[in-house]
Amino acid sequence: MGQNDNQFYQMESKDDNFVDDDIAIHLLVREYYKEHLDTGEYIAYLQRERDCRAYHTGMIQSRKEGVEEGKILGKQEGIEEGIRIGKEEGYEEGIRLGREEGRKIVKQKEIEEGRRLGKEEGILEVKRDCVLMIFKKEFPYEDTHFLENLSIEQCDAIMKLLSENESLEQIHEVLKK
Numbered sequence: 001m002g003q004n005d006n007q008f009y010q011m012e013s014k015d016d017n018f019v020d021d022d023i024a025i026h027l028l029v030r031e032y033y034k035e036h037l038d039t040g041e042y043i044a045y046l047q048r049e050r051d052c053r054a055y056h057t058g059m060i061q062s063r064k065e066g067v068e069e070g071k072i073l074g075k076q077e078g079i080e081e082g083i084r085i086g087k088e089e090g091y092e093e094g095i096r097l098g099r100e101e102g103r104k105i106v107k108q109k110e111i112e113e114g115r116r117l118g119k120e121e122g123i124l125e126v127k128r129d130c131v132l133m134i135f136k137k138e139f140p141y142e143d144t145h146f147l148e149n150l151s152i153e154q155c156d157a158i159m160k161l162l163s164e165n166e167s168l169e170q171i172h173e174v175l176k177k
Contacts, residue, residue, distance in 0.1 A: 124150075128155055132144055138162055142168065
């Protein structure tokens, strides 16, 4: 306040063209300035301004901190969500792959079983043909219908009997077993 007064007085002394009206206005402004500068109203105004600035600065800082915290929390939630989705997708993919592998295994087993059955059927057919051929050679006038549905074991037993020149009754006994 003292510095402003000195500046004003210096300005007053430097300018010789001051008119009395100008001095009166100057004194009125100076009085008004002093009056309002020292009032509690002006101090309260300054306090409000300072509080508003602090509030806005705090809001800006809080917003920045909130954004940073939100980024961190969002990243954590994103990671957790990604892990959860990854597990679900992995589980589903595992089930799908397991089913495909199971189908392949079943299909492979079916193929192997088919091969095994095909081999057995082929062997059985060859053995039946051999038994029938040898039986017709040994017993040319006998009926051969009873030899049509022989098992592999029966074919083997009859083949053994035919190679040992056994009788027709013994062959019929093998079929009864």
